[in-house]
Amino acid sequence: MSLTYSRFFKVKHKDFLQKGVYNAFLDKDSLLHIDPLLLKGSRIPEFKDAYTEFFNYFRLFIPLVKASKTDGLQDRFFKQIVKRFTFKEIPNTGLGFSKGNTRGRGISGAISRQLAHSAYAIINAGLEDPEIFGLMQLIEDNMAADRISDMTIAILQKHFLEYTQRIAQEMGLTTHPYTFQYGVVFQVPYYNGKPLHFIPESFLANLPVAHDFEDIDSVCNYNNRLKRKIAELIGINWSEYKDYKKKDWKNLIVENKDCYEAVINFYKSLKAVPYDFVADNKNQYRDVLLQELLDEIPFQKPTGYENEQDEVYRLTLAMCQQFKHLVEHNRLSELFYRNHRTPDETDWQLLLYTVADTYKIAGNLDLAITREDNPGVGEIDFHITKGSKANTVIEIKRSTNENLVHGYRNQLPAYMKAERAQSGIFMVIMEKDNIEEIKRKITEVQKNMKDNGEYIPEVIYINGMKQHSASNRNYQIPEIG
Incomplete structure (x- = not known):
């Protein structure tokens, strides 16, 4: 389970939501980024003039370019x-794609020189609107939304520290002094010896997912709309411009005054779309909501085991029963049902895995939980083990799966045999009100297995349908022994 601000500070998730602060991850990055356009018109005291200040940073390049004799490092103005x-790198922002830490990647070396050369060419061409630098992901190699986000935090770091200081004080969080530029000291929280930077939710947008920097254009709506605008002006169609590289778009803008003015006016008129934290399609808050629910409903582990195999089976069965209770009575499945989405088997597997793993850690259980292991007969949903002999296999099937009966009669026994497991549990996620039909089919199989002297795995039926409010919940799957 990821470490979020709320978990780190031992406060509630809603405490950050009420402040409008992104409850970020401290041990991994998110799939969100700061869009500079979302700074426009901000009513947050520390950011009232942030949009103007962000672009004024680039306005200051104009006198430096005009004072430069050449775009080489031997020129002291160009060097500036x-x-x-x-x-x-700005620590502890919880944004972007970097792996293994939560720092921004920073911008230096070859990329810094590339951007300087570009600024030199653009300004020398008489193009002095600072908004041209808002188009960096359209015209600059190696500059995508996450790097622009990092750049925004770096340029406005003083504002983010002021914001973090105020929020931390209002929430009563532990802080330590951090000395910023020119000896200015802020009292902010720390993590791993580095200051935290709180980010307003209202500044965040979806981070486009792309395989490389060129591919970012195909998933960035701003870029596509800008390309179409330029294409209209110069009279080319999609088949001609779809293979243009970033340098081609930059040349078109720099060398064509009409293109430049159209693009700048278009950018100035854009209204960015912030990330919808209510729908939460990127599941930024799913883990923290789940974690808080599990903290409120602790796992009661059974006692008095006969042996290790009995211990593993009874603990596994108890966790599965607890999972059933959470789904049916604590509306756990609401984590899936957003924007008319229907969960698939992988969703249920991941949710059960998260619940089991959380309870294992919280209860300090001496168990190993393995998901989608393949012993040669197919991928096992789960098996929970202790040592080399105690092993219980879990198979999950939705009630709409046409292989449901086959899964119980053939797949689960095959997995148990492959893993040398003495026990198995079969979970049926009911997605339709047809439990009697499903029970009848499973009962027939169980009778056949009993007649053949075979092991009969436990079956747990779970109401996985979208739950209504507590006052309007008419359907309840009965407990199955």
Whole structure:
């Protein structure tokens, strides 16, 4: 389970929501980024003029370019441009794609020089609107939404520290002094020896997912709309411009005054779309909501085991029964049912795995939980083990799965045999009000297995349908022994 701000500070998720602060991850990055356009018109005290200040940062390149004799590092003015395009890594923001930490990647070296050369060419062409630098992901290689997000935090870091200081004080969080530029000291929370930077939810947008920097254009709506606008002006169609590279788009804008003015006016008129934290399609808050629910409903583990195999089976069965209770009585499945979405078997598997793993850690259980292991007869949903002999296999099937009966009669026994497991549990996620029909089919199979002297795995039926409010819940799957 990921470590969020709320879990780290031992407060409720809603405490951050009420402040409008992104309850970020401390041990992994999110799939969100700061869109500079979302700074426009902000009513947050620390960010009232942030949009203007962000672009004024680039306006200051104009006198440096005009004072430069050449775009080489031997020119001291050009060297200053490179320096202003060099941004250090900002710790603990919880944004972007970097792996293994939650720092921004920073901008330096070859990328800083690339941006400086670009600024030199653009300004020397007489293009002095600072908004041209809002188009970096359209015209600059190696500049995508996550890097622009990091750049935004770096340019406005003082504002983010002021914001973090105020929020931390209002929430009563533990803080420590952090010395910023020119000896200015902020009292902010720390994590792993580095200051935290709280981010307003209202500044965050979806981070486009792309395989490389060129591919980012195909998933960025701004870029596509800008490309179409430029294409209209110069009279080319999609079949001609779809293979243009970033340098081609930059050349078109820099060398064509009409294109430049159209693009700048278009950018100025854009209204960014913030991430919808209510729908939460990227599941930014699913884990923290689940974690808080599990904290409120602790797992009661059974006692008095006969042996290790009995211990593993009874603990596994108890966790599965607890999972059933959470889904049916605590509306756990609401984590899935958003925007008319219907969960698939992988969703249920991951949810059960998260619940089991959370209870295992919280209860300090001496168990190993393995998901989608393949012993040679197919992928096992789960098996929970202790040592080399105690092993219980779990198979999950939706009631709409046409292989439901086959899963119980053939798949689960095959997995048990392959894993040398002495026990198995079969979970049926009911998605239709047809439990009697499903029970009848399973009962017939169980009778056949009994007649053949075979092991009969436990079956747990779970109401996985979308739940109504507590006052309007007419359907309840009965407990199955």
